[in-house]
Amino acid sequence: MSCTESCSYRTGPLWPCSHELCSQHLRPVINDIVNGTDVNCPSCKAPLRHQEIVQWMAEDVERDYIKLCIAKTVQNNTYGYTVCPSCGNGQYHLGGDKSPIVQCELCEKEYCFSDKIIWTADHDCADYSSVSGKMPENVKPCPTCGGRLRYQAGCRRTTCTNNRTRA
Numbered sequence: 001m002s003c004t005e006s007c008s009y010r011t012g013p014l015w016p017c018s019h020e021l022c023s024q025h026l027r028p029v030i031n032d033i034v035n036g037t038d039v040n041c042p043s044c045k046a047p048l049r050h051q052e053i054v055q056w057m058a059e060d061v062e063r064d065y066i067k068l069c070i071a072k073t074v075q076n077n078t079y080g081y082t083v084c085p086s087c088g089n090g091q092y093h094l095g096g097d098k099s100p101i102v103q104c105e106l107c108e109k110e111y112c113f114s115d116k117i118i119w120t121a122d123h124d125c126a127d128y129s130s131v132s133g134k135m136p137e138n139v140k141p142c143p144t145c146g147g148r149l150r151y152q153a154g155c156r157r158t159t160c161t162n163n164r165t166r167a
Helices: 025-033 051-058 057-073
Strands: 008-015 021-022 081-083 090-094 102-103 109-114 137-141 148-150
Touching: 021 025
Parallel strands: none
Antiparallel strands: 008 021, 081 090, 102 109, 137 148
């Protein structure tokens, strides 16, 4: 993946090491970033500076990348910051797991802070493992955002209500 003088149009330095990429090799790097893969310089293994690669992303790809970054931050969150699974609005919820119902300030839908899914009248956090600490067989984490996916009896696939990922 290292670029040489024989490559056409080069982007300029992307890494702190000042190595360059040609447009042909840039697309797979962007795809790796959007898919959550850490990217290093192929020559010296220096980490990619994400803020610089954003300038080469298409607008829709940049939006997906930002959503992924937010989802990762929220997934590892201990400060009460949460993102609405319906509209993507971010806000603080000081009640945490002790008071899990959050009403989105933007779309006004209610969702579970602990399980990151739209709140329903029959929602039980114990079914989604946030209280019991273990996940039932019919519940798996979303590969994109970490939210809980509940599989119906006899079904092998489901769709995440947070981001429409099919799993």
